Amino acid sequence: xxxxxARRLALIPLTxxxxxxxxxxxxxxxxxxxxxxxxxxVKGLDPRATQAxxxxxxxxxxxAYRGAQGLDPAFIKDLERQFGFDKPAHERFARMIGNYxxxxxxxxxxxxxxxxxxxxxxxxxxxxxxxxSTLLIYLISIPLGIAKxxxxxxxxxxxTSYLVVVGYAVPPFLFAVVLIVLFAGxxxxxxxxxxxxxxxxxxxxxxxxxxxxxxWHLALPVAALTVGGFAALTMLTKNSFLDExxxxxxxxxxxxxxxxxxxxxxxxFRNAMLLVIAGIPxxxxxxxxxxxxxIEVIFSLDGLGLLAYQxxxxxxxxxxxxxxxxxxxxxxxxxxxxxxxxxxxxxxxDFESRAT
Numbered sequence: 463x464x465x466x467x468a469r470r471l472a473l474i475p476l477t478x479x480x481x482x483x484x485x486x487x488x489x490x491x492x493x494x495x496x497x498x499x500x501x502x503x504v505k506g507l508d509p510r511a512t513q514a515x516x517x518x519x520x521x522x523x524x525x526a527y528r529g530a531q532g533l534d535p536a537f538i539k540d541l542e543r544q545f546g547f548d549k550p551a552h553e554r555f556a557r558m559i560g561n562y563x564x565x566x567x568x569x570x571x572x573x574x575x576x577x578x579x580x581x582x583x584x585x586x587x588x589x590x591x592x593x594x595s596t597l598l599i600y601l602i603s604i605p606l607g608i609a610k611x612x613x614x615x616x617x618x619x620x621x622t623s624y625l626v627v628v629g630y631a632v633p634p635f636l637f638a639v640v641l642i643v644l645f646a647g648x649x650x651x652x653x654x655x656x657x658x659x660x661x662x663x664x665x666x667x668x669x670x671x672x673x674x675x676x677x678w679h680l681a682l683p684v685a686a687l688t689v690g691g692f693a694a695l696t697m698l699t700k701n702s703f704l705d706e707x708x709x710x711x712x713x714x715x716x717x718x719x720x721x722x723x724x725x726x727x728x729x730x731f732r733n734a735m736l737l738v739i740a741g742i743p744x745x746x747x748x749x750x751x752x753x754x755x756x757i758e759v760i761f762s763l764d765g766l767g768l769l770a771y772q773x774x775x776x777x778x779x780x781x782x783x784x785x786x787x788x789x790x791x792x793x794x795x796x797x798x799x800x801x802x803x804x805x806x807x808x809x810x811x812d813f814e815s816r817a818t
Contacts, residue, residue, distance in 0.1 A: 470798045474791070479559070481790045482783065486555055489779060496545045496571050496777045545571060545779075558783065567784035572776060577784035580769065587659050587765035590680060591757065592749035595687040599745060603692045604738065607699025612726070614704060629693030635756040638686035642760070646682060654682050657762040683761045687749060695738065695745065702734040739803045747793050 539548065546554055561568060567577035575583075606622065613619045646654045655661070661675050706712065707730060715725045755767035766785065773781035 467798065467802070470801070474794050477794055478562075478787065478790055482559070482562070482787065483555075485783070485786055486551075486558075489782070490551055494777060495547075496779065499777055562787055567787065568780035570773075570781050571778045573778075573781075577780045580781065581766065581784060581788055584764060584766050584769045587758070587763050588754060588767060590659060590676075591683055591687065591754050591763065591765065592746060594680060594684045595691065595749045595754075596742075596746045598684065598688045599691045599695055599749075600742075602688065603695035604699050604735075606692075607696045607738075608703055608726070610696070610700040611703035611707065614700075626693045626696055629689055629691075629696075632689065634686045634690030635760060637689050638683065638757055638760045641682045641686055655679055659763060683754075683757045683763060686757055687754060691745065691749065699734070699738050702737045703730060706730045706734045736804060739800065742796070742800055742803065746796055747789070 549557075558568070565578065567581070569576055570580060573580060610619050610622060641654075642656065643649050645651050646656050655678065659676065659679050660672075661667075661679070664672060664675055667675055712725060712730060715729050716722075720728070754763075754765060755771050757763070758765045758768040759771075766788075769781065770785040770789075772778075773785065
């Protein structure tokens, strides 16, 4: 197993290089850019509404930017130097990759802070939402899925299926709005806060008070993400157990006189949980980065998802690529963790014999 882990770790830099290269090429042909954004601001226009595509003219030519008409070409060149566009694309790419090798993610175009510091600043919010949501999803989905499989076709199974259907049908952001209306000062109760991860007086609270305040702020966003994520995992767990229940080794175990509990948790559980474990990285990455964007916006939680969204709108390329680098690295490491968990749950799975 150790040699397999070493091979996978050796492949991560090449995979990251491929991901970053592809996205760098896409950005080069994407419309608009930070120079156009500043030009729009100079002319008193809305930069997000007036961003336009650059032409194929050289970057040092003021006419290459729509909105540059009437402006001093020297000013345009200063902007290009400021954003690094006075260098050819291949030089900018080589410098970026060289910096990434030392985990230097560069400087944000519009914030007086390094990208690495900015990501570390926002990470506690995303990690808090992602980890607690993933934990709750698994704590709810696995027992519920097992119970549905054991009681397949019963009234209880049908009744709980309605709960699963609601989880499928209601998007997390819509459920978040309902929670705000009901419990966060919308139209009814005002039990939960709507902004930030902690209260303003958090530092003055006792240790237990700090913990309580932290979970008080997380309650609604985590609940919204959990409801949006538990349905698929519940059905995956149920179907995995149903596939195993009727196999020959289960019939043999029952014929030996083993109790249903022993058969379920001693034999079926290990095999059925393989597919469920395989979904851990995807679930965690989704909760950490992609699924939480709207939740962060709705509850005013300044995390990585919101940061990436705002950076895309502002064409803040260092932040975009820094986020992408961190997201990709985390996803690759979590996929490796999934394979390790496969082996832990079922040692019969031998990754050592797999070809690289």
